[in-house]
Amino acid sequence: MFKALVVDKDEESGKTSAAVRDIGLDDLPGGEVTVAVEYSTVNYKDGLCIGPGGGLVRKYPHVPGIDFAGTVEDSSDDRYKPGDKVVLTGWRVGEAHWGGYAQKARVKADWLVPLPEGMDSRAAMAVGTAGLTAMLAVMALEDHGLEPGHGPVLVTGAAGGVGSVATAILARLGHEVAAVTGRPEQEEYLRGLGATQIVPREDLSEVTRKPLETELWAGCVDAVAGAMLGRVLKQMKYGTSVAAIGLAGGAAIEGALITPFILRGVNLLGIDSVMQPYDNRVRAWQRIARDLPMDKLEAMVQPATLSDLPGLGKDILKGQVKGRVVVDVNA
Ligand code: NDP
Numbered sequence: 001m002f003k004a005l006v007v008d009k010d011e012e013s014g015k016t017s018a019a020v021r022d023i024g025l026d027d028l029p030g031g032e033v034t035v036a037v038e039y040s041t042v043n044y045k046d047g048l049c050i051g052p053g054g055g056l057v058r059k060y061p062h063v064p065g066i067d068f069a070g071t072v073e074d075s076s077d078d079r080y081k082p083g084d085k086v087v088l089t090g091w092r093v094g095e096a097h098w099g100g101y102a103q104k105a106r107v108k109a110d111w112l113v114p115l116p117e118g119m120d121s122r123a124a125m126a127v128g129t130a131g132l133t134a135m136l137a138v139m140a141l142e143d144h145g146l147e148p149g150h151g152p153v154l155v156t157g158a159a160g161g162v163g164s165v166a167t168a169i170l171a172r173l174g175h176e177v178a179a180v181t182g183r184p185e186q187e188e189y190l191r192g193l194g195a196t197q198i199v200p201r202e203d204l205s206e207v208t209r210k211p212l213e214t215e216l217w218a219g220c221v222d223a224v225a226g227a228m229l230g231r232v233l234k235q236m237k238y239g240t241s242v243a244a245i246g247l248a249g250g251a252a253i254e255g256a257l258i259t260p261f262i263l264r265g266v267n268l269l270g271i272d273s274v275m276q277p278y279d280n281r282v283r284a285w286q287r288i289a290r291d292l293p294m295d296k297l298e299a300m301v302q303p304a305t306l307s308d309l310p311g312l313g314k315d316i317l318k319g320q321v322k323g324r325v326v327v328d329v330n331a
Pocket of ligand 1: 129157244246317
């Protein structure tokens with residue numbers, strides 16, 4: 001038997017509850033590889049899945065945890081053998097398939113990637129889905145011409161998971177980083193990650209009727225959407241791009257007009273980390289190992305255990321988590 005955070009639903013009341021329970025290997029879903037999980041993390045989607053599911057959970061009882069890192073224990077696939085270090089993000093693990101909030105997980109071999117050289121499983125989860133997404137966003141901006149020296153790159157939701165890692169990567173690559181935050185008390189933290197400018201959230205929260213504003217930003221990693229993305233699009237420099245990764249501030253692009261696209265040739269790039277093919281995931285993890293300053297990672301980490309998860313799930317949905325929560329599932 002081993003420990004897992006199990007979310008169950010009472011059919012009569014429709015209410016869900018989450019508790020640490022003992023489960024066995026026979027309870028795990030099908031898959032070619034069984035992994036002894038070492039670390040997992042808390043992401044926005046995990047917050048939804050620890051609670052009522054938000055339409056993400058297919059079947060109860062459920063084990064959330066959209067990413068994990070650990071050691072292969074058993075494999076019927078030639079690509080992996082016992083003792084291999086692996087990392088998993090995406091593929092609806094932790095939503096449609098049991099995830100990383102357990103001491104063991106069983107998944108398809110196609111969903112795993114080998115841990116990059118020189119990175120341990122704790123560091124891999126300090127990065128996690130949020131960090132992979134941040135890297136994919138930076139790579140997309142680079143593919144569309146962003147280079148250091150073009151001007152400040154804006155990061156919205158900067159004190160959150162994706163924003164923290166994006167700030168650190170962009171600063172390491174030599175970009176000026178303007179970090180947008182609603183938490184002024186996080187200024188020192190964000191400057192420590194490499195932000196050169198702090199933009200208060202309220203400066204970009206108002207929906208305006210202006211078709212365009214002064215050109216300010218050479219690129220943007222946007223975790224927030226909503227009214228803020230509408231404002232940011234109008235402030236992008238000519239021919240630049242916004243990598244949109246999330247909607248912590250709302251699903252609509254409020255107040256947005258077509259003008260930034262037509263009159264300034266701005267690109268809006270959608271970033272999805274969930275269904276990334278194997279080669280892209282390996283390339284992104286290798287870039288993370290190279291371009292993310294590992295000494296900055298520790299400042300982002302809040303350690304947690306399985307029993308902390310019900311509370312942390314609520315916190316992340318309220319936008320109250322700083323950086324990355326790393327869950328030691330064996331603590
Ligand atoms: P976090 O909760 O860690 O960070 C989100 C940050 O956004 C908060 O810390 C806060 O930053 C800011 N924020 C929260 N609410 C609001 C609001 N109402 N208005 C403006 N800013 C707000 O989440 P993650 O960084 O893990 O994820 C961010 C988003 O990206 C989520 O929507 C998530 O679902 C999505 N996501 C998408 C992925 C993909 O593949 N595309 C992968 C991973 C996540 P601050 O306090 O600094 O203002």
